[in-house]
Amino acid sequence: MLHKTQFSLLTKRRFLPLFLTQFLGAFHDNLFKNAFVVLLLFSVSKADSQTAIITTLAAGVFILPFVLFSPLGGALANKYPKHILVRYLKIAELLIAVLGTIALFTVSAPLSYLTLFALGAQSALFSPAKYSILPEQLEKQELLGGNALLNSSTFIAILLGTIVGASVITLPQGVTIISGLLFFSAISGVIASWRIPAIPAIDSLTKISLNIFSSIFKILREVGSQPAPLRMVIGGIAWFYFLGGTYLAQIPNFAKITLNTTEAVLTLFLVTFSVFIALGGLLNNLLLRGRISLQYVPLAMAGITLFSLDLWYCASHYMLPATPADMTTFLALPYGWRILVDMALIALSGGLFVIPLNASLQHAVSGAPRAFIMAGSALLNALFIIVSSILCALMLGQNYGIPAIFMVFALINVIPAVFFHKMLKKTKII
Numbered sequence: 001m002l003h004k005t006q007f008s009l010l011t012k013r014r015f016l017p018l019f020l021t022q023f024l025g026a027f028h029d030n031l032f033k034n035a036f037v038v039l040l041l042f043s044v045s046k047a048d049s050q051t052a053i054i055t056t057l058a059a060g061v062f063i064l065p066f067v068l069f070s071p072l073g074g075a076l077a078n079k080y081p082k083h084i085l086v087r088y089l090k091i092a093e094l095l096i097a098v099l100g101t102i103a104l105f106t107v108s109a110p111l112s113y114l115t116l117f118a119l120g121a122q123s124a125l126f127s128p129a130k131y132s133i134l135p136e137q138l139e140k141q142e143l144l145g146g147n148a149l150l151n152s153s154t155f156i157a158i159l160l161g162t163i164v165g166a167s168v169i170t171l172p173q174g175v176t177i178i179s180g181l182l183f184f185s186a187i188s189g190v191i192a193s194w195r196i197p198a199i200p201a202i203d204s205l206t207k208i209s210l211n212i213f214s215s216i217f218k219i220l221r222e223v224g225s226q227p228a229p230l231r232m233v234i235g236g237i238a239w240f241y242f243l244g245g246t247y248l249a250q251i252p253n254f255a256k257i258t259l260n261t262t263e264a265v266l267t268l269f270l271v272t273f274s275v276f277i278a279l280g281g282l283l284n285n286l287l288l289r290g291r292i293s294l295q296y297v298p299l300a301m302a303g304i305t306l307f308s309l310d311l312w313y314c315a316s317h318y319m320l321p322a323t324p325a326d327m328t329t330f331l332a333l334p335y336g337w338r339i340l341v342d343m344a345l346i347a348l349s350g351g352l353f354v355i356p357l358n359a360s361l362q363h364a365v366s367g368a369p370r371a372f373i374m375a376g377s378a379l380l381n382a383l384f385i386i387v388s389s390i391l392c393a394l395m396l397g398q399n400y401g402i403p404a405i406f407m408v409f410a411l412i413n414v415i416p417a418v419f420f421h422k423m424l425k426k427t428k429i430i
Contacts, residue, residue: 006145006285014137015146017195021086022130023153024189028093028182029119030161032100033058035169035178036112039104042170059249059389061113065120066127066382071215072208073125074375079206082129082136083196089126090193094186096122101179104169124382128375135362135370136199141290143359148285151355152278159274163267202367216379222369223376232423233361234373236297238380239416240354243304245385246392246409247273247346254402259339260320264327269343276344280351287352292359294424296352301417303349308410311342315403 009015037058076085096118103111130150138146168177209215223234251273255266280300287296314335321329330336365373388409395405 006149006282009138009142009146009149013195014197015149017192017197018086018130018133018137019150019153020192021090021189021196022150023157024185024192025090025093025123025126026154026157027161028097028185028189029062029123030158031165031178031181031185032097032104032119033062033116034162034165035104035174036100036116036165038166038169039107039175040109040112056389056393057113058116060386061116062120063382063385065117066124066378067216067386068212069121069124070127070375070379070382071212071219071372072210073378074128074219074372075206075208075215076125077129077132077371077375078202079204079208081201082133082199083193085129086126086133086193086196087190089122089129090186090190092122093119094183094190097179097182097186100182104175104179124378127378128371131358131362131374131377132371133196133199135366137197140292140363143363144288144290144292144355145285147358147362148281148351148355151358152281152351155274155278159270162270202371219372219376219379222372223380226365226373229423230361230364230373232420233294233357233364234377234380236357236416236420237354237361237377238384239413240350240357241381242384242388243409243413244277244350246388246405249389250392250402250405251343254315256324258315258402259318259330260324261330262324262326265325265330268327268340272340272344273347276347277351280348280353281355282351283348284352284355288356292356292363294356294360294420297356298417298421298424300349300353301413301420304346304353305410305413305417307342307345307349308406308413311339311346312403312407312410314339314342315401315406 010019037055040054096115099111099118100115102108103115134146134150135143164181165178168174168181171177209218223231226234251269252266255261255269259265284296318335318339319333321333325333331340361373361377362370392405395408396402400408
């Protein structure tokens with residue numbers, strides 16, 4: 001049953017503290033990032049070029065540490081007890097909150113970017129431990145539900161951090177309130193991390209290398225040495241972040257520029273996307289009854305392509321309003337409702353796509369290699385997000401509209417979808 005194998009995990013000490021630790025961390029990171037971006041935009045010219053530079057740089061500064069420090073995170077997760085490692089990382093988050101508060105009160109761009117980089121580094125070190133803890137604490141039949149809950153709550157936390165950070169910072173006492181929320185979420189995260197059950201070190205003899213570049217190549221070689229089906233799973237997860245990163249990055253300009261709508265419609269899009277990707281993840285456990293299976297992955301990828309193509313069609317035939325449309329006006333326009341439904345179904349398909357891949361990867365790898373493989377997966381996810389950002393920038397630079405980007409990526413998505421379908425027919429992934 002869905003409740004028995006999924007939501008009942010929220011009553012278990014072997015899952016709930018990790019769940020809360022991850023949720024609070026994701027909320028904390030996005031709260032600061034969005035508050036800082038809005039605050040900085042208020043202090044500079046509000047030209048579109050300034051906005052694009054600030055938001056793009058903020059995203060890049062946060063994602064870069066995942067490339068640089070994921071290998072170190074994998075080594076630390078192997079060498080030390082993970083529950084102890086997580087505690088230290090959450091204490092580091094609390095210290096970073098001090099730096100972030102100073103940055104916000106002084107409206108210092110350098111300090112704010114340094115804070116973002118530090119938060120990205122902390123998250124990069126946490127990621128391999130987090131995903132390695134799940135298969136060590138959960139039974140096989142609980143992995144799918146555990147991943148669904150963890151990932152779904154992460155998207156909701158990102159949504160809450162985005163909305164609260166961007167809206168509260170504009171209030172008269174916004175900086176004070178945001179600072180208080182930063183400390184509250186960081187302290188709560190520390191408390192939650194102290195409840196994670198003891199987890200012994202996998203290999204205390206693991207060598208810690210501070211050579212970033214050699215560690216990156218070593219971890220990529222580790223991923224490349226895995227059997228082809230496992231490499232396909234890792235690549236599939238990275239592809240999800242390629243597509244998801246594209247949509248999340250383009251939704252603001254899609255709403256404001258392509259569709260000429262107000263902030264309320266943008267918020268509606270973000271809420272819809274986050275909620276439905278969470279629902280898609282949770283739906284896996286109902287469809288698969290706790291089994292770790294990739295049977296619905298090609299179908300989910302087909303859904304992403306079909307609904308993305310329909311989104312492109314609707315946006316191309318959308319009647320642009322003379323003034324920014326509020327929520328009621330937008331939904332009353334031709335194709336308004338259909339655009340919203342397309343976004344919901346794209347997100348739902350994304351949740352159905354990625355959760356079985358995560359569970360499959362965690363179950364297929366055990367022992368010492370697990371944390372390294374999780375680190376390699378996190379590194380590739382970051383690289384794919386960066387590549388998607390570069391491709392979007394190149395297309396926008398050539399005057400392709402955002403709907404055209406959705407269309408092109410939808411067509412490209414057919415290739416890995418077909419590959420997945422053929423691979424599943426001739427090999428057993430797990």
